[in-house]
Amino acid sequence: MIYLIEDKMIYNSDSGDIFITDSEISEKLTRTENHIFSLLVESHGKVVGRDYLLENVWERRGLSSSGASLNQYISILRKKLIKLVNNKEMIITYPKEGFSLSQNAHVENYTEKNHSLSSFKLVKRASLASAIMIIVLFTILISCVIRLSSTQKTMFAQDNIGKCQLISNTIISKKVKESIINSIEKTNPNLQKECRNYPAKLVFHYQEGGNNEKDMFFVSYCPVDASNDKVSYCKSIYSNKWSRK
């Protein structure tokens, strides 16, 4: 067990080590000294009888005890404590009764305090780490969603020509649709026949200029394999021509 005494002395009752928190001063209690002191600390503020001490410290270990030895060890302990905390009244003598660790001396169980402190710090740190992780997870999730939405973007699917799906950058009126079919048939004369029988994707991109401007169109004919609904190949045509209207 580890105790904090007078807010600056740490006492390990298992090893008998005593040291001052804010200096390099330390002491090592002998086995007997440690046994006596640990009994006094455990019963902080209460009188520990002479007979109790003699029996527990000496007789139970098969050693012969005497009141003089006890007094001598108490005296040694006092000297060591004075050296460490400069407190002459830490061990109080009750003549013919026994001894006690002064009630005025502040003693607390450092093991429990330290454990609860470390648990509190651990929970605090883990909460912080969890919060950071949740933020990172959220960011990754958002990135995935953005990535996914951008990979799934398409141009406008406007219309169908038979089994062919027409995908275009412009809104297609009936008149424009006819114009598109004419443009595509220039490069693929069998388009309407093929679209009647086989599915395909037709990607069309068109820019119309004014008078004395250039007309530009891009068309891509991509037959679709009906067994797996995937494009088997694409033939793309990009035409950019000066047209005097």
Place this chain on the structure above:
Amino acid sequence: MKTKEKVLIIASILCAVMLIMIIILIAFLEDEDKYACEARVVYDIALAENSFYFDGKASVYPQGNNETGIYLSGVIADKYNRYEFSQYVTISSFKVRGDRYKISSHKVKQLAFDNTPSHLAELLYDVMGLTGSIQSYIYSHGDNYIVWGTLLYPTMSCVTINNRR
């Protein structure tokens, strides 16, 4: 169960989830830049200063380090002559934002049987947006094809090889 153990278990689960998410994200982002695809292309350009006709095939092979190799083969013709075209062009590009890419350099390697004059080949590369004069742009992602070109117009629908998409 003690608080300390609960915290450690929750933290471990969160760490594992985060690790999995990072792996998925990396795989997801890497996949974007790893497609190889093929396209059949025809360019019919009839402008006063730049007129040519190209009918051929383009095969795109990403090479890593933001480099992409494009093998172009077919026939190219200007007003007077017809030439065999067989060239391998390596482009370096970087993502500007979204689906916009800037091509920073292009290196051309003439292959066997190619007899196209360099100025005519450069016209083709310029129309395709491979010279970097206009930013490249991915217009549309289909299930296994990509429509890409320049910011001004698409230049090809490219079907991914091995159905990676």
